[in-house]
Amino acid sequence: MSSFALPKTVVRTGLALFVLWAASFGLSYVHLGSASLLVALAIAAVKAALVVMFFMELLHESLSMKLTLAAAGGLLAILIGLMIADAATREPPPLVPPGYPAPDVAKIPSR
Amino acid sequence: MSSSIPIRPAEHFENLERQAHAARLGMWVFLATEVLLFGAAFALFATYQVQFPHAFKLGVEHNTKVLGSLNTGVLLLSSTLVATGVHALRAGHRKVASWLVTATIGLGLVFLVIKGIEYGKHFDEGIYPGGAGHWFAEHHDRGLAEFWTLYFGMTALHAIHVTIGACVLGALLSSILRGRLGQENAHRLEVGAIYWHLVDVIWIFLWPLFYLA
Incomplete structure (x- = not known):
């Protein structure tokens, strides 16, 4: 039996996944503000697509x-x-019904 | 390992190729339902995240980031190994395939151990599901209880899937070792590997939501 040759597609996909993993980890230390969640999710979407297309072989299904x-x-x-x-887009519910006195804010439990 | 039992398709299939196609389609339909199951949890997360962005940011900053990230690497490596294992079995290298599947199961167990260490750390700090524990007495932001409850719920649901995936791969490994699974019916390992990859894909999304952003 000949020796097993590593499948190139799998190796390349694996390497790409680890590069994206490191990129995502590194970027989490950069202060991107509200964009940080979107950037992290975008990288996750690319990683998921790589796994689905090349590991799960949906590309050739x-x-x-x-x-x-x-x-x-x-x-x-x-x-x-x-x-x-x-x-x-939901309106916050009114705390006080119209016609009632305003509540004592200090008495409202924080949680 | 060298002697293998001749493999025939089940009665109602014309040939092994059709049987393999049916098996893969069945797995994909099941995975679609899994996507919907986790999707509901992700939708819940999104809703609370929009409602309590500040508390969710605090929760993420307080989470065990290094361990969680390490676990991401563990799953990515395990997925790469099992994908290689499928190729090995298709090419008739059963011994190589059996080692790769063994390593995949091992990494799955490593993932569960690391996850357990993380849970232990949270419990030590007084963070429990449902906003129970003394940590919540010191941190009052509205939404923190929701963040940690979703964290425990979603990661535990995922950990159950890792456990099932490891058991499925264990059963397939035993078939390979007994000579019942080889080049001719490699689709059985394929189907198990596809499930393992989905578990990986779900973690790929859990990681940024609970540890990074």
Whole structure:
């Protein structure tokens, strides 16, 4: 039996994953403000895409498998998208109903 | 290891190729449901993050960042090894494949041990799910209880998946060693590896949310 040659695609994907891992870790020490979460999630999305395409071999899979994952992804996008849209645009509930005196702020428990 | 039992497709399949396709499709459908399960938890996280950005930032800053990041590396390496193992088995190198799968299971156990150490550190500090523990008496920000409850809930759900993945790979390893799994039906290892990769993908998203940003 011939000796086993390392699959190039797997090795390259693995190296790319570790480079992105280090980049994400390093960037977490840079103060990017509110963009830091988006940058970290963008890197995570690239890493996930690499794993799905080259380790899980979705790139070479038949259409039925791609559609299955696309359906899950679509449903997930609707769920998370609508939930964030709701939470981000929701009016805070009124603390005091109209006509009632303002509450003593010191007595409201912090949590 | 050299003698292998002849492998035939199950009765209702014309050939092994079709059986392999059906097995992979079945796994992808299952993974789609897993994505939806974790997706609901991620949606919950997103909602509370939008509501309490300050508390979530505090929570992340207080988390065990180095251990969590180390664990990310452990899972990335394990995924690379099991992907290599699938290629090895397809090429007929059963011994190489069995070693790679063993290493993958080992790294899965390392991940669980590190996760356990992290939980221990949180408990020592007085951080428990549901906002219980003395840490919350000293930190009053609204949303901290939600952050740590989601942290424990989502990482524990993930750890259960790592455990199941390690058991599945263990069963496949035993098949390889007994000569029941080889080049002809390598799709069985493929399907197990795909599950392991999904567990890795979920952690790829948990890591920045709970440890980095």
